[in-house]
Amino acid sequence: MRLLLVEDDDHVAAALSAILGRHGFQVVHARSGEEALQALLPADAPPYGVILLDLGLPDQDGYEVCGKIRKRTGTPVIMVTARGDVRSRIHGLNMGADDYVVKPYDTGELLARIHAVSRRTSGGDDAAPAADTVVRFGPVGIELPTRRVTVDGADVPLTRKEFDLLALLAQRPGVVFRREQIISEVWRTSWEGTGRTLEVHVASLRSKLRMPALIETVRGVGYRLVAPPSGS
Known part of the structure; x- marks a missing residue:
């Protein structure tokens, strides 16, 4: 290489x-x-x-x-x-x-x-699932084919791994994804040191989407996407 x-x-x-x-x-x-x-x-x-x-x-x-x-x-x-x-x-x-x-x-x-x-x-750029649909979760729109994310219709620029992480969680809203599973699917590695990188990416996503409560930390387990309150 x-x-x-x-x-x-x-x-x-x-x-x-x-x-x-x-x-x-x-x-x-x-x-x-x-x-x-x-x-x-x-x-x-x-x-x-x-x-x-x-x-x-x-x-x-x-x-x-x-x-x-x-x-x-x-x-x-x-x-x-x-x-x-x-x-x-x-x-x-x-x-x-x-x-x-x-x-x-x-x-x-x-x-x-x-x-x-x-x-x-x-081995392929995307850890997100291949699909030709747009996932909507409250004000958040995730266009899987174009890797475009919007909040209330406004574009939110994300890095590759940020998008992959968000798209993975959006597959099953409300379901807890274990840290090991996220690291395996998004980073394609089982190396434990990637855990800190995962935390940083989650923090960055919360900041960019301006919805800190959207991604919930389940202590000792992992993360899940939480439905925003009505009217958000």
Whole structure:
């Protein structure tokens, strides 16, 4: 797999490139946001399977770079940063990141996340069910074929995994989906470390839909979609 590593620290990049190389990745290293964007330009170049994006870049804010990348390509982006608070994670997902890894990280963890997000390009993009219908749940409309979500008719932009998560819960409103099942169907992995990513995606969905009570946490079990009050 061809992988774009956006990292301004040459020592970190060299060590990580060596590890990734031993696991079969062909690594292209970009030291700045501009270099990363330039690396995406050649139309005839082989596509990248994953982009690892450090947020502490010398020329541009990493979040801004992620937004620009997302406008150019659908390649999965994993943010790699020391900013581990929930607000930063949510902001990264809102900017289009598919996953978020906090430094210092275990190499095995990073490799697991790379393989997890790359499965959607090799095994299909959508974890949501294939259908040609529009699911309506109160003011929320979910168009499965076009992956469009609206609230009271207004478009709500979601990341791939946010849409997949919402579409999965909408299959059976009121039914509790276990965390393990969600992780298996949306992230296509059984790796336990994905649990924190799930929590961040749920928080982001609640914020974007402006309906915090729509997705209910069932402690110790998982999540379910709850019917909004009448008139909502």
